[in-house]
Amino acid sequence: MVLVLDxxxxxxxxxxxRLRELRVFSLILPGRASLEEILKxxxxxxxxSGGPNSVFDxxxxxxxxxxxxxxxxxxxxxxxxxxxxxxxxxxxxxxxRAEYGKALLTRYQGPLFKGLEGEVQVWMSHQDAVTExxxxxxxxxxxxxxxxxxxEAPDGKTFAVQFHPEVAHTPKGMQILENFLExxxxxxxxxxxxxxxxxxxxxxxxxxxxxxxxxxxxxxxxSTLALLLAKARVNHLAVFVDHGLLRLGEREEVEGALRAxxxxxxxxxxxxxxxxxxxxxxxxxxxxxxxxxEFVEVFSQVAREAGPFRFLAQGTLYPDVIESAGEPxxxxxxxxxxxxxxxxxxxxxxxxxxxLLFKDEVRELALLLGLxxxxxxxxxxxxxxxxxxILGEVTEEKLDILRRADDIFISLLREWGLYSQxxxxxxxxxxxxxxxxxxxxxxxxYVLALRAVTTEDFMTADWARLPLDFxxxxxxxxxxxxxxxxxxxxxxxSKPPATIEWE
Numbered sequence: 294m295v296l297v298l299d300x301x302x303x304x305x306x307x308x309x310x311r312l313r314e315l316r317v318f319s320l321i322l323p324g325r326a327s328l329e330e331i332l333k334x335x336x337x338x339x340x341x342s343g344g345p346n347s348v349f350d351x352x353x354x355x356x357x358x359x360x361x362x363x364x365x366x367x368x369x370x371x372x373x374x375x376x377x378x379x380x381x382x383x384x385x386x387x388x389x390r391a392e393y394g395k396a397l398l399t400r401y402q403g404p405l406f407k408g409l410e411g412e413v414q415v416w417m418s419h420q421d422a423v424t425e426x427x428x429x430x431x432x433x434x435x436x437x438x439x440x441x442x443x444x445e446a447p448d449g450k451t452f453a454v455q456f457h458p459e460v461a462h463t464p465k466g467m468q469i470l471e472n473f474l475e476x477x478x479x480x481x482x483x484x485x486x487x488x489x490x491x492x493x494x495x496x497x498x499x500x501x502x503x504x505x506x507x508x509x510x511x512x513x514x515x516s517t518l519a520l521l522l523a524k525a526r527v528n529h530l531a532v533f534v535d536h537g538l539l540r541l542g543e544r545e546e547v548e549g550a551l552r553a554x555x556x557x558x559x560x561x562x563x564x565x566x567x568x569x570x571x572x573x574x575x576x577x578x579x580x581x582x583x584x585x586x587e588f589v590e591v592f593s594q595v596a597r598e599a600g601p602f603r604f605l606a607q608g609t610l611y612p613d614v615i616e617s618a619g620e621p622x623x624x625x626x627x628x629x630x631x632x633x634x635x636x637x638x639x640x641x642x643x644x645x646x647x648x649l650l651f652k653d654e655v656r657e658l659a660l661l662l663g664l665x666x667x668x669x670x671x672x673x674x675x676x677x678x679x680x681x682x683i684l685g686e687v688t689e690e691k692l693d694i695l696r697r698a699d700d701i702f703i704s705l706l707r708e709w710g711l712y713s714q715x716x717x718x719x720x721x722x723x724x725x726x727x728x729x730x731x732x733x734x735x736x737x738x739y740v741l742a743l744r745a746v747t748t749e750d751f752m753t754a755d756w757a758r759l760p761l762d763f764x765x766x767x768x769x770x771x772x773x774x775x776x777x778x779x780x781x782x783x784x785x786x787s788k789p790p791a792t793i794e795w796e
Contacts, residue, residue, distance in 0.1 A: 341373025514608030537564030538678030738779020
């Protein structure tokens with residue numbers, strides 16, 4: 294266990310992810326967490342994150358003073374370094390100008406930099422700097438502009454770095470973090486096999502002979518959760534609501550995969566119900582509201598008919614918990630959950646086995662549980678499905694057109710080996726029609742927009758630089774096989790200013 298104390302850095306979540314990648318269990322707590330809260334988790338080491346504040350601000354977040362007297366191996370990063378320096382008797386000063394972006398360590402030494410050779414590129418983002426070390430500390434790295442880029446305490450197990458080792462722009466940052474873990478003596482046994490074994494045991498012990506209800510969307514989180522319940526051999530019912538807004542062949546793919554792996558699955562055909570409710574609706578937010586309402590009603594009906602159930606299982610992930618400042622064992626349904634707004638008379642206890650896992654860790658569990666790669670590695674898909682990828686009113690005709698075009702685009706990405714190189718790819722059917730030529734005749738066809746993005750966290754995203762030959766092939770194949778489409782365009786807008794989805 295390594296605890297990351299969060300002082301507001303945009304990279305805090307990334308620190309925890311990097312530790313998980315190094316097979317160490319990590320959790321994030323607020324920087325102001327009490328000593329009692331910290332000790333409750335029995336950490337072997339602490340990391341103090343960066344943050345947007347200055348240590349000179351009277352309201353800047355600070356750790357419980359007793360935390361620094363625990364004697365735990367500690368690594369301060371950026372703002373965390375300045376906190377350590379100031380709290381332990383050093384001096385921090387406002388520098389003439391902010392140091393932001395790439396820098397090179399011109400000198401480095403000591404166990405924190407073990408195994409590093411030559412120039413070491415790091416990423417800086419600060420306007421304060423340590424100008425006087427705490428008593429007994431020594432400088433262990435510097436850059437041309439910063440004589441104190443890293444420092445080490447006399448105990449040999451507490452360190453601070455002014456740069457961010459957790460970001461990709463510090464290429465050898467993982468080695469630095471790994472060295473810190475080795476110095477701290479942290480056991481690196483957080484493996485997918487260990488996690489799966491622990492979760493199966495946890496689910497069995499908590500559920501016992503009671504029943505569990507689960508909504509399956511077809512995405513990796515809910516599908517993996519269904520497989521976990523089957524693996525744990527608990528009495529469960531997984532409900533897959535086909536709202537008619539799925540991609541081509543998606544229902545059959547999910548149904549076949551989960552049933553073959555032992556999931557007790559009920560598929561509810563509600564296509565006509567959803568399309569009737571969406572008739573004439575063009576506003577995207579209204580579409581989402583209607584789809585959410587209809588889903589809750591369908592799911593609630595199944596729950597009543599097949600009940601009673603003690604538990605509602607949900608694929609809540611750790612980023613959801615961090616964003617909502619939730620605590621393990623929370624008993625209410627939050628807005629980030631897969632099923633929200635359920636009637637009060639459906640009284641459930643929440644079962645959220647994945648609430649301390651990141652998405653990539655769930656994918657690793659899915660691999661162990663046998664979830665087929667087309668589902669396990671599938672790009673994110675919005676809950677309202679293709680309804681928000683059809684601009685304007687949703688009709689059966691438009692759904693058919695978009696399904697065929699989307700399938701061609703995604704299939705081509707796989708054929709060209711590009712699918713795994715982009716984080717999300719989609720086709721959008723616009724309400725625009727443009728003139729074209731079919732044979733010797735003039736015709737009007739729909740304009741289809743293709744979109745693919747690259748991103749690490751989906752908070753920001755860049756448009757994917759797909760090869761021109763690929764885009765040419767995609768446009769020709771789509772207009773040839775889906776004659777209702779007369780023109781294909783490619784979206785070159787990043788996020789921000791755009792969002793990833795069009796609606």
